[in-house]
Amino acid sequence: APEGAGGAVRVHRPAEARAHVRARGSDVQAGDLALEAGTVLGPPQIGLLAAIGRGTVRVRPRPRVVVISTGSELVQPGEELGEGQIYDSNSFALAAAARDAGAIAYRVGAVTDDAETLRATIEDQLIRADLLVTTGGVSVGAYDVVKEALTADGQVDFRKLAMQPGKPQGFGTIGPEHIPLLALPGNPVSSYVSFELFVRPAIRALMGLDDLHRPRVRAVLAADKALTSPSGRRQFLRGTYDAESGTVTPVGGAGSHLIAALAHANALLVVPEEATSVEPGDELDVVLLG
Known part of the structure; x- marks a missing residue:
């Protein structure tokens, strides 16, 4: 009956014992491990923490990754291209790759080929970086400014790796707080492949994850002709993987x-x-890119 009308409610069915009553501890019991260390906190995990009364938990923040592309020939997309210039694609691709890996990415586009300018740019960026990534200027040419700018303090090591693409690589730390730095080659494919193999695992490690690397599978080569590869170099070729056929x-x-x-x-x-x-028809390892 409407409230205040003085009527009565007649119940025709008895309520069974504990009907519509949630048992205490039926979700998570005292002493249970609610969430393991290293769990990524998404909406359900945050809901669980609130449901068990946890006001705060200790977390690893997303690493802040600064991506710096170098080269006087680089022009930002949307601007006019002059003679001998190309658009800066690396800084955009690598910043997006850093976000995809779980980081907060800051993009610094197209630093000119001058060691002092680059050094100053890097120093300016150290305040907001947990990891620095440069692209370009690491080979053995006249304008390899990254090498020139970073070998001076001796904390960044430059090597030639037995891989293709991505032979020239630099790695080390920079600044008074020893911020890790990875110096990638400047060719667009080389820089992206290098990011996937070296930078992505570093970002995932900074996040405290155990799962650092992209998944690998064995697949059968579906091609019209044989693939050639230089001896003594591990080659990473681009391809499309079909899970259904395993090719x-x-x-x-x-x-x-x-x-x-x-x-x-x-x-x-x-x-x-x-x-x-x-x-x-041969089988080979394949790295899946998400």
């Missing part, structure tokens, strides 16, 4: 400038150092 098909060529091929790929084909060719 991988190469996309584009091996050139380190072929961004279009990379944009249409979802995997990297790994040709080992000792292999100089892979025949159609």
Whole structure:
């Protein structure tokens, strides 16, 4: 009956014992491990923490990654291209890759080929960086400013790795707080492959995750002809992986400038150092790119 009308409520069915009553501890009991250390906190996990009365928990913040591209020839997209200039694609791709890995990314586009300017730019960025990534200027040319700017204090080591693309690499720490720095090559494909292999695991480690690397699978090469690879170098070719058939098909060529091929790929084909060719139908390792 309406409230205040003085009526009565007649119940025709008895309420069974404990009907519509939640048992205490039926969700999480005292002494249970609610969430393991290293768990990424999404909406359900935050809801669970609130439900068990935890006002605060200790977490690792997202690492702040500063991406700096170098090269006097670089122009920002949207601006006019002059003679001998190209658009800066690396800083955009690597900043997006850092976000994809779970970081907060800051993009610093196209620092000119001058060691002092680069050094000053890096010093300015140290205040907001947990990890610094540079791209370009690490080979053995006249304008390898990253090398010039960073070898002076001796904390960054430059090497030639037995891989293709991505042979020239630099790694070390910078500044009074020893912020980790990874210096990647300047070719667009080289820089992205290097990011996936070296920078992404570093970001994931800073986040406290155990799962550092992209998943790898074995796949059968589906191609019209054999793939060739230089002896003594581990080659990473772009391809499309089909989980249903367990095959991988190469996309584009091996050139380190072929961004279009990379944009249409979802995997990297790994040709080992000792292999100089892979025949159609052969099995090889494949790195899945999300």
